[in-house]
Amino acid sequence: MSDQAIADIQSELKRSRDNLGCSLNALRNNHSARAGDLTLLRKTAEGRVFSQISTPAQERGMILGMSLQAGHRRQSREGSRRHDRIFDRHSIYIREFDVDYAATAEGAFDFLLIELPLRTSLRLSPTRDATDAALGQMVEGMLGWLAQPELFDPLEADEFGARLMLHLGTTHGVTRRSRKPTRLSPAQVAKAKEMLMSVEFESLRLDDVAQALDLPRNSFFRNFRETTGMSPYQWLLAERIEQGRLLLRLTELPLVDIALACGFADQSHFTRMFKRAQGLSPGRWRRAA
DSSP: OOHHHHHHHHHHHHHTBOTTSOBGGGOSEEEEEEETTEEEEEEEEOSSOEEEEEEOOOSOOEEEEEESSSOOEEEEEETTEEEEEEOOTTEEEEEESSSOEEEEEESOEEEEEEEEOSSOSOOBOOEEEEEOHHHHHHHHTTHHHHHOGGGSOHHHHHHHHHHHHHHHHHHHBSOOOOOOOOOOOHHHHHHHHHHHHOTTOTTOOHHHHHHHTTOOHHHHHHHHHHHHSSOHHHHHHHHHHHHHHHHHHHOOOOHHHHHHHTTOSSHHHHHHHHHHHHSSOHHHHHHHO
């Protein structure tokens, strides 16, 4: 076989695998999205899967993998260390990308992966055998967002990333330092709420508000929640729902106009959030009111 033919085969193999070394042909779900500094991925394969996974050592940060179902077996090698494991639901592993990694995967799997960038203040304690049910509940509640992140508010994605960072730091961080609760000043709260409600910021991110208050993103998220009792997105959503209630009760505007006036992406987004908060669709709530 010629050198060119070998190079072509190697190129095709690279194209058939993702950047974690998984075969793309075997995946039923292959979702990815950004949540603040974190990259979230979902990799799902069904049936009697048998595949080889490998990633070379690289400067890339850390990754946490969580199994969303039980029964998957994986024989892995990290550098010179070998490990054989059958995953339970909410089993996790945490590893760095700075050593060669290879694994043989047997059986159907459904993994949620959280990748931390190389340059982040948070460092996790590597482990090959642990469980985290609280993290499992958090990520399972956001699988719909991960499948279609473009349908959700960017601020909600940022907040999810901030909540994950806080949980990972508290539960799996290498150093755990006690911290005194910190509250925002009245002026900071007012400025944050003004920005959150302003129509000038249609695609507002946590970074935008944090920078305006001269705070790191995660500090702003934590301090806002400690000051108001709600996260920034929870507060904004409550305000939008209250505006919607007023317009439903006091006007005869069509639902699509009310949705846009209150800052929702469209009528279906308004209906989904309103029903979640009130237990009724906007139309039924208006008729009952």
